[in-house]
Amino acid sequence: ASGMWRVCLGLLAYGLTLTAVAGARQRGNNFQRSLDDFTIVGLFHPEQKQQEFAFSSAVEAVNMDTQVIPFINLVPKIEYFSHFDSFNTSKRVCTLLEEGVGAIFGPQSVGTTGIVQSICDNMEVPHIDLRWDISNKPAGCVINLYPDSKLLAIALISVIRDMDWKSYTVLYEDYDSLIRLQEVFKDHEGLNHGEGFPPFTVRQLPVDDDDYRPLLKEIRTAGESHIVLDCPTDKIMTILTQANEVKLMGEYLSIIITSLDAHTIDFGEFRYDKTNITALRLIDPNSPTVLATLHDWQYEAHRKHQPFNLTATDLQIESLLTFDAVRLFALALHKHGGNLEPVPLDCHSGRTWEHGFSIINFMKNMEYEGVSGPMSFSEESGHRMFFRLEIIELAAEGFKKIGTWDPEHGINYTRTVGQMYSDIVQSITNKLFIVSSKIGRPYLEYTDNHQEKEGNARYEGYSMDLIDAIAKELGFKYQFELVKDNQYGVLSKTTKQWNGLIRELREKRADLAICDLTITYDRRSAVDFTMPFMTLGISILYKKNEKQDVDLFSFLSPLAFNVWITMATAYLGISLLLYILSRCSPYQWENPHPCNSEPEELELTFNLSNCLWFSIGSLTTQGCDLLPKAVSTRIVAGMWWFFTLIMISSYTANLAAFITQQKMDNTIDSAEDLVNQNKVKYGVMEDGSSYNFFMESNDSLYQKIWSSMQSATPSVITKSNDEGTDRVRKAKNRGYAFF
Template identity: 45%
Template sequence: MNTRYITYGDSYAASKAACDLLAVGVIAIYGPTDPNSADAVQAHCRAAGVPHIQATWRPPPLRDLEIPSPPGINLYPEAVALSEAVAVFIKDNDWNTYTLLYDDDEGLIRLQEILKYADPNDNWLVRRLKSGKDNRQLLKSLKVARHTRVILDCPSDRILEYLRQAHDVKFFEDYMSYVLMSLDAHTLDLQELRYGLSNVTCLRIFDHADSRTTAYHADWKARATSDIKIPRMTHEITVEAALASDAANLLTNSVETVPKDFKIEPESIECKSDAKWESGNIFTEHILTNPITGITGNILLDNSTGERKNFNVEIMELSNSGFNSIAKWNADTGFDYVRTATDVSDLLAEKWQNKTFRVASRIGAPYLVERVPKEGEVLTGNDRYEGYSKDLVNEILKETLHLNYEIIIVPDNGYGAYNKETKKWDGLIGYLIDRKADLAICDLTITYERRSAVDFTTPFMTLGISILYMKPTPPEPELFSFLKPFSVDVWIYMAAAFLLVSLLLHILARLAPNDWENPHPCDKSPEELENIWHIKNSCWLTVGSIMTQGSDILPKGYSTRWVCGMWWFFALIMCSSYTANLAAFLTNAAMDDSIKSAEDLAMQTKIKFGTVGGGSTYFFFKRSNVSTYQRMWTAMESARPPVFVKNNDEGVERVFKGKRQYAFLMESTAIEYQLERGCDFVQVGGLLDSKGYGIAMPFFSSYRTAVDNAVLKLAESGKLVELKNRWWKLPENATKKCVQQEVAEEGTSAAELGVDNVGGVFVVLGIGCGMAAGMGALEFLWHVKDVAIEQKMSQMDAFWAELSFALSFWETEKPVEHSRPSSSASGDMASRASSVLRSAVDLFNMDVFKKDSR
């Protein structure tokens, strides 16, 4: 082996060295690594027909440029394939916004190859660094523009310089990700930057733990201690050294595997002559078709271009212990990620051990409140606060991930809203964007607008918008509330009906002969009859009927029974109506007689309603396409005075002071908390939407997956439910605990029944009573006819005699009527016969006297 050392970049010296080697006689020339010098050497080798082997990055050949045959041999990975590996890696990691930095023309060419594989929707920026100069101003401007993902292409000896400058301007910190294009980046000693929080990734094309690599490394160290003069190495094998070893092995193997009839005899060739090595082309073709396995893996060459193909790329990531392999790539199989989720969590946990997470939040019960110190107690740090948010973040960071944290309260206590004038976010979202906090946790709703500014975990609580309203003031107890089922008119009509029916029954009973009964049932021939239907018994029957108790006396006449039947029908309907309506009055408190749902709010103007200004509920109504919600938004926006409030506490207070003239639209979880403690409040209607609370963090946070997994783990274990019950539910023995009642559904409220509701019953009763009166009249006239015939009187006399007796209400007994004597009787007997109708006693004495005279 004949070696020549030249100055890097001196193409003239490289040409002279190549001519010297060709003059001595060689079968192949390897090197140099400088592209310009390599082109000069390759030209001499091609002219002399001697194989030229190199191991340096070369730009892809132009499409229209014809490649000479045989081509030069290059063991360095093909430029296009190497760029594809980087492009696929950033796409797999969801990089859609990134910055490309380079410091020489070759770097720009490599970055252009990467951009060929980029998605058209990607947002990228290309900037050139000045080698050996101060680039802090450029890096600082990138930080201000919030560029967090960087692809850096430069020689390995300048990487540390650029990273130091980035660290000085805080462009090398948390949320930053760097991809180093140099294949020797993994050999650098980044001890001073190892404990930074930036994610640093690089590529290498061979495994340092491979047996061939370790053997070569040991042999190299042994040679380094000998007298042989070799270049000084770093603690790792560089790509240049590995490829040089592979080139030597390729040449040695090619010599050993040539056909037996082919003899390799080097010839001395002058550069200025036209002579060529006769075996050169054949030997070059043999090298191209002779695959071997070297330090950098299997070496396969393209016969037409001489470029290396089918190589492996290993993706390395910097951690506290140095660079670790995370994935492998091959042009045929693509990426194979070798790390498990546990490995990722362990490495990230190791990386974050020296980090104290800044957790931004806001004051608001029950999520976070300031603790009241006990006597003599001094509260510091996180102990100053308590609430659901603190317990949740403690479970995630401290108990699950074993990380430190501190709670920061945003000055304006706001959730975060975008200001179109300043084009900035405030509140919690602004803190995350400005990197003043690592996490934001509270009742922060995941919305489309916020999701476009920051990242969110899986929701730890689901909810919806509902209406908080005041309960109606319970009515004062009334002594005669049992009269409520009927209106006053109905009660008056019922009393009148009772008196009229009782009187009618009394009259009809006196007119009806069947209601005159034998007072002594054992006496078959009574001298007088009795009528029990005086006014007292008539009233007793009617009142007993309407009280559904009945009576031990019942009428027997057709008319009286008919009027009783009508009255019983009337009593049935009225009693049933009264019972049903009274039950509704007693069991239904009519909690809300004004609004039952959002539709009721939208359709009225008396009750004002509002939301937290600039919050998720505010934007829900503002952007909704539902007609009801649009109407509600118009009403809220045009209301004077304004109906929007600064926070939930102010909204709750306004509902309380509004005396049922203001309703507050807020999240159902907050309403649930208020209902547990405020006995004067009630939730109206169901949920208007469905959404969730999530933990917010800046984009590209390396701990996003770990925090998200911790939330899922807490949800599966039931810890989230336990935390919510701890801060929402009051203890059973709490003095302020309220028992909430369900709001009556629409259509179930009771109202007093008026005449219009029960007037038909009165009509039926009136018709029935009229029919009874008619039947009583017919029955009376028929009886008068019988009396006139029996007593041989005119019907008119009998009518007036019977009517006169019937209207003698004080008379309750009636003499039994007998047949009248013949015309031959004496005159005083005729006068006695007429007195029969006036007195039952006279009739009885007259009959005894007649028997005695006979």
């Protein structure tokens, strides 16, 4: 029911219902004016039967539609040409022009299109081109319905960027492919330009040999996992089959096919393969307009008693462009109006057709939506400057649409994030992942009695816990394998080869790698990383000070012992001096009974004990209730207060410095601290990211650190992080630090 609904929509859109057809057949009886014959020529190669049928069907459909050109009857004339015989092509085109033609459609070969276009320009006869044209010169009497080559390249660039490819290999067949892809080659943004890794490589497919295996083996050996394939549609399956034979195909290989007819291929077993195959197409085979057009062709073939076995996925882009071109030309004739009868032209007379340029200009200024989607054209070049591409991925059920691209809006994905997540989960459910790692606490270590165990039971640690949690969430299986050379992964400057975990991943011996692996620029260029589960810079591992027992009299440490003795002597001396002066001064004797105005005895308030209390109170800045009254005692007290002010301030400052000194004793806070001393040696793990950082750094400080580590005896370079940790712990007098 849905299929019939879409067919009906298409029929209504093009005015091709059976009622319209019946009326069109009898329109000669309904109009008093006779129809004018208007000859148009289709130039095809012998093998282009589908394009030829599309041309004839389009003319028939236009003639049936009374609203398009009511007083003109298009007469199709089909001619066959060789791909490269330009001389005979020019002679035949001139013969056709002498018979009087209103437009020439095609041909689609590079060898003959140029001469046809040149003749049409000179004679001002509309030429409708339907091929991938790389020419940028201003057009005369020509219009091209094929998408503009530069815009197609931009679409390809957008897909490559969106896939986050850092490098890729381009497989091309001939010189024309290089010209078509030149805009792709110019775009380097987002690609890896690291040493030893060019952003892309360009490899030519053998021209005279159908054996592509040697080339495909080289690509597999190079470890390339991204390929842009630009070749004729009929060679795609041969290349993919041979790639599968050399073990290049697989879930880690991504291929972008540039052919807009990729949807017409039966990919067979590759639909169930894990290889990521992406393509672009100009038409949706399941759209109502395409299905309606297919229905019209079936009707036309049945009416002419011709066999017809095409399906929607068999429709080639050139065929549908031919169909659109005829209808667009008919609409331009209708808009132009007037007497448009073609006239015989002689290629050598210099005479031109007066309506040719105006018809082409009408076509260039039209915005039309046909079977191949919306279109608009450049007035200068005649190229198609607006079109809508579909981004498709190969799945078990065939190509699946995941998004669209057009020159105005770029990529617009129709697949939701939820659908993408669901597809990913479905693809990895119950799959066994090989996880490469290396022993290193606390990330991965052996369990007790690991010699008696097998598989994942031999290991434990954070890495195991993390992978296990992810596996339970996504439903896959995993198996840990230790890297044989026990290395993280370093790029050799001489061989340009990786070792360690990175090599395991690049050579597809492992699916994942997890451990305390630092993300560096070179590693990021070679493999993909998840978001890091821990973010660190380069830290210095250094043994802490041993904790000392607290001394009961440690508060005396800020001042020297003789200072304390001097202070005690001064305290006793001042107390005795105050006592003596108080006894000698009458002002320090007071009435013990204030109510008795004439006491017989007076009391000395500053006795010896009170003098001692006054002096100690002043020393601790607490004071007391007794204050001197005599001038002599006040002078002594003032001198003592000034002395205690200086001493207390000095003690406080020395105490703070003493405490800070204890905390800072032999501490290393930065790389500068290590360089500016010679008691503590420092080292790093061999071939680790920190090792490479110091070795390749241009900073003077880090160069000095590297020189010091290289010249140290015995060597300060360790084989593993565990060895470095043990060396820090066992170093005498905290004499070793580890990066």
